[in-house]
Amino acid sequence: MLAPASAVAAECPAFLNHDLRKLHSSDSVNLCDVASGKPMLVVNTASRCGYTGQFEGLEALHREYSDKGLVVVGFASDDFRQEAATEEEAANVCFKNFGVTFTMIAPTAVTGNDANPVFKAINSQSSQPNWNFHKYVLNARGEVVEAFPSRVKPDASELRSAVERVVADR
Numbered sequence: 001m002l003a004p005a006s007a008v009a010a011e012c013p014a015f016l017n018h019d020l021r022k023l024h025s026s027d028s029v030n031l032c033d034v035a036s037g038k039p040m041l042v043v044n045t046a047s048r049c050g051y052t053g054q055f056e057g058l059e060a061l062h063r064e065y066s067d068k069g070l071v072v073v074g075f076a077s078d079d080f081r082q083e084a085a086t087e088e089e090a091a092n093v094c095f096k097n098f099g100v101t102f103t104m105i106a107p108t109a110v111t112g113n114d115a116n117p118v119f120k121a122i123n124s125q126s127s128q129p130n131w132n133f134h135k136y137v138l139n140a141r142g143e144v145v146e147a148f149p150s151r152v153k154p155d156a157s158e159l160r161s162a163v164e165r166v167v168a169d170r
Helices: 005-011 031-035 054-068 087-097 117-125 157-169
Strands: 019-021 028-030 040-045 071-076 103-105 135-138 144-148
Touching (some): 028 031, 031 071, 135 157
Parallel strands (some): 071 103
Antiparallel strands (some): 019 028, 135 144
16 A cells, blocks of 8 residues: 555655756656655766766666666766756766666756755765765665765675665665
8 A cells, every 4th residue: 555645755854855957857856756765876967077977887777776666866066067068968968878767957066055955965964075976875764874986886896785785675
């Protein structure tokens, strides 16, 4: 039996309960609607970065673990001055070049006082990203259980182990 929507909303951490515009779209997503009670992999991204190829590995994780409850969310950001000049270009990199199907959020700040509400909460639980493609593994309660710097690829054993743990604990 499904829980009533109000019960699901009550379980969702407040920092996820915001309408965020999707990349190169007029549509918004509320992360409570897609991630409440589910483990998450949250990543700050940029489409003109030496790590941009990690989109491929993030998509592979999304495809492998989405049926086990993992929600992958990418936050496009120009905090490190490596995002595309336009959202259209950023969307082409994500969706056309790398076949991304996981949720991508329109460019937003992920560091400092201007960070979006999701990253403000993540940064307070962990540390703010110091470069693009910093990865945060959150459990089903919205708690950061591990964070990985840019150099840790999506297929790295330590990242996959963290994902396996939060999926199993769900």
